[in-house]
Amino acid sequence: MGSCLICGVSVDGRICDSHQEDVVFDFRGNSPQQLVSNRFYRGTVDGYAEFGVFIDLAPGVTGLLHRSELDRRLDSLDWEPGDDVFVQVKGVRDNGNIDLAWSIRQTEREFRGVLVQDGETDRDPDASERDTDDSADHDSADHDPTTGDHEDDESPTEASADAVAEDATAEDATASDSDEEQAAETDTDETEQAAGDEAAIDEETERDDDGSAESESDDQRERVGVETLADSVGDEVRLEGEVVSVRQTGGPTIFEIRDETGVVDAAAFVEAGVRAYPDVEVGDTVRLDGEVESRRGEIQVETEALAVLEGEDATTVSHRLAEALTSKARPEGLQPLGGDEAVAELGEGLLDAAEAVRRAVLESRPIVVRHPATADGYVAGAAVERAVLPLIRDEHAKSDAEYHYFTRRPLEDPVYGMDAATNDATRMLQDRDRHDEKLPLFLLVGTGSTVESEDGLGLLSVYGADTVVVDAAVADPEARESVDTLVSPELASVDENLSTTALVASMASAINDDVRDELVHLPAVSYWENAPDRYVDLARDAGYDVERVAELREAIALEAYYQSYQDKRELIADLLFEDGGDLVAHVSEQFREKLETEIDTATExxxxxxxxxxxxxxxxxxxxxxxxxxxxxxxxxxxxxxxxxxxxxxxxxxxxxxxxxxxxxxxxxxxxxxxxxxxxxxxxxxxxxxxxxxxxxxxxxxxxxxxxxxxxxxxxxx
Structure with a gap:
């Protein structure tokens, strides 16, 4: 018999059942069946798959951390193969497959102890197995609400872990007495901390008659804008804005707050995995007091007090947000690329579409772009992407926001049918229910304007999702009734040789005029033949002669075919905007070889x-x-x-x-x-x-x- 290293009770091993999740285990076994469900283990990143990350827990013992278990997008995870990480074992299947869960704790010192699991036996780590890297104690200041890290002030849980480590290496006959003393100290510290937390929460949530939170600094603090927070690290600030999302992690609750200048994450901690401020919901107008911190290069606020505003205070903030949104969302005007008069005829519709996209960015509403898996479709989708991503980066403090708030999903079929719509509806409802996300704006380019897409668009409309369609094809009346904004040549009686990219590139320049010069060659790329001279000239002036444009078109067409359902964001961007010539030439050569082989066979x-x-x-x-x-x-x-x-x-x-x-x-x-x-x-x-x-x-x-x-x-x- 031994004693639990956390609470000191007598156990058969080194940890009691109630504290299994408070320590991290180094697995030294050789069979998945030896793993214990719900325990946290140290592992090593083995590699990525489309559906998740493979983690080695021991030689020959590998589990899958499925993307659905992450608290972020898989493609925004910064783990590299070989990195040490911490995961939780959800369970082991009969065939030996190991299901893993995400751990908010990603450093050893965030756990209350470390144990080694040799097969089915738990033991203290040997001295040679202990983590001797003291630099981890100095990589952040004060408390990190997303991890529980401290630097200057040792928390009760850290004191407990340190005492446990000392007990584990002691070699005297009073080890059990030390365990009992340690348990008593831990219980006392935890009781004092809990009392302090309750008092702090009571103080933070105490409200006066007008619904605002009481605080000693209530009258002294001046409201600041989110855009200024990068210059206020370490300062105590006050924000007023709207809650755009709430995420419950294994540690703190993360409130995403939007004001008229930007969006920032605010972490509020009661205890691990417990929802802070449960009465605060998405859409509430709030006042937040907290300290600005920089965590791994990202700005966030550690919440001290958070209150829902009511009455005149709420109205004032709502009006301020609405005015800022209106003034920022509507582009100043549309200047068609190459002075295209046919595009100019559709100017009002394109401005409406551009405004809808800009408004979604400002409202922290995800944007989903759907386009055909063709050269024209991919180039049009890439034009929107090029315009929107910088706006998202400017609006959000999080470095991975551009992956979270913008998704481009190519269509394997030429129309937006029920298959694609069901996929989109399922994802948006999961994000709404699991992560309190707003319903996205769906932007369909080069598809969605004909009756064949009516059923798919109708499914989105049932849930109230906003839809914008920009298509060079003539629209059907049924499609007009199913979408919020529709841009089609038929609506302005335009009879012109337009590609979808010709429309979308001009719209994208209205969304973000800063990228206009990067888009001028795209319309020429989208025409397989008879490209208008104005677009050929634009491309040539930008350094893309006829041969270069043809190579781009062919390269995009080839990549659009392979894994057509994938956006291939970085690859497409490299081809269209970043390549010096080698990549495009390499891919277009493959295009020509494959096409010529098929043409020869078909002709015969x-x-x-x-x-x-x-x-x-x-x-x-x-x-x-x-x-x-x-x-x-x-x-x-x-x-x-x-x-x-x-x-x-x-x-x-x-x-x-x-x-x-x-x-x-x-x-x-x-x-x-x-x-x-x-x-x-x-x-x-x-x-x-x-x-x-x-x-x-x-x-x-x-x-x-x-x-x-x-x-x-x-x-x-x-």
Whole structure:
């Protein structure tokens, strides 16, 4: 029998059941089944996967810390392979898989003791196993509310841990007596600390008649803006603003506070994992007193008092925030890139869209950008990203805010359907319920304007999520009713050769004029052919000649295909904005090699026929393309049609198992083609799947009938 190193009670080992989570264990076993659920263990980062981080707890014993267990985005985690980290074991499955949980405590000194687990036996660490790095005691001042770190003042828990360490190395016969004395001291210290905490909480939450918190400095402190906090580290300050999110960590409660100048995290600590100020909710107008601290390069406030404002005080703060929001959100005006008159015709709509994006940033509302997985789609999405990320960095003190408040999710399908909408709705509801986040603004570029997206947009509208659609395609009436802001050439009777990027790049320059010069070459990149001279000239003036623009387009198209559902933020940014030439040239060379191989095969297997005075080139895409390798069918047929187009009455048809693509030398309504073909082949369940892609879907058993019906319907349109 031994005694618990925390409370001193008699136990079979070195820790009682009630204090298992107060110490950290170094695992020296060789089997996952020896691990104890809910214990905290020291581990080593083995590597990353899309769904989480693998942590080695011992040689041959590796667990998964799933991304859903993190209190931040996986891509903002600054762990590197080989780093020592601390995690909690949630459980071990029958197959030996280890499920891990996030630990807010990421240094040894934040725990109340250290033990070694040899197999199923717990013991004190040997002297050679102890952490002798005293520099950890000096890497921050005072108390870190996110970790519990102290520097100058030794806390009761630290005193307890130090005493335990001394007991563990003592080699005299009075060890058990020392344990009892240690337990008594710890109990006394914890009782005094608890009493002090309760008194502090009572003092902080005591309210006067107008609902504000009592404080000795209530009349002396002057309100400051969040934007000034970087110059006030170590000072006691007062903030007034709105609570935009509340996160409960394993340690403090984190309140994200927004005023008219920015957003900052405020940590409030009662005890580990306990919600501080439970009556304070997202959307409340509050007054906060606290001390400004810099933790790992990020500004935060350690809360001393937090009160919900009421009456005139709340109204004053709300008006101040609203006025600042209105003045900041609306861009001064729209200056179309290259002086494009067609874009200028859509100026008011683009300004409305730009205002919605800027307002979301200022309101600390996440922004989700959806775009097709095409060159035009990726370039348009990257233009918005380039404009918005600096605004988020300026607004938020947290270094990883740009990953938290901006997400770009490419669409594998050409429309915003129920699959994508269900994914988005699930994520936003999880973030709302688990992290008290506001519902995001959904910005759809190059998709969402046609009836095929109506069901998906309708799902978002049920939950009240704001949606903005900017699309160079002609909008359908059904789409207009499902979104808050819609920008489409049809709305201004614009009949122009516009790409989505041509619209979005001008909108992005209105969102953030500081990046305008970085965007001028993007419209030219988005055109596969017949790029307007104004955009070609803009790109050339920015240092991108015709050959360079073509290489960019090809490189983006290739990367857009692979893992099309991923944003590839850093890679796309390198290609479009940072590359000196080597990366783009390397990727575009792969594009050309792969495309030429497919074009050669397709050309040899095209069947030509004339129907109704129209020459058709028909390709069986099931037999004569690599369906699961680059290039995708749509891009292949685009290039095949451009190369083999012969006169004004020419069409290319690519038909597979249950889908068909149409390319024509003149404007043809794909909806009319589908409707006419459905009359001819009523059993085929023919329907349009994407107007811009000229895509039609049907039942595979009626393939031959569909081919004949579509060819006849296309011929009628010429």
């Amino acid at each position: 297997n095209v069947v030509t026929e004339a129907v109704g005075g129209v020459e058709f080139a028909v390709l069986d895409t099931d037999k004569y393309t690599h369906r699961f390798d680059f290039p995708p069918t749509s891009l292949l047929l685009d290039d095949l049609h451009r190369r083999h187009e012969n006169g004004d009455a020419f069409a290319t048809i690519g038909i597979g198992t249950d889908e068909l693509y149409v390319r024509t030398s003149t404007d043809v309504s794909i909806r009319d083609v589908a409707a006419r073909a459905a009359e001819t082949a009523p059993a085929a369940d023919i329907d349009t799947a994407g107007l811009r892609e000229g895509k039609i879907e049907f039942l595979s058993g009626e393939r031959d009938a569909v081919e004949d019906a579509v060819v006849a319907a296309v011929a009628e349109q010429f």
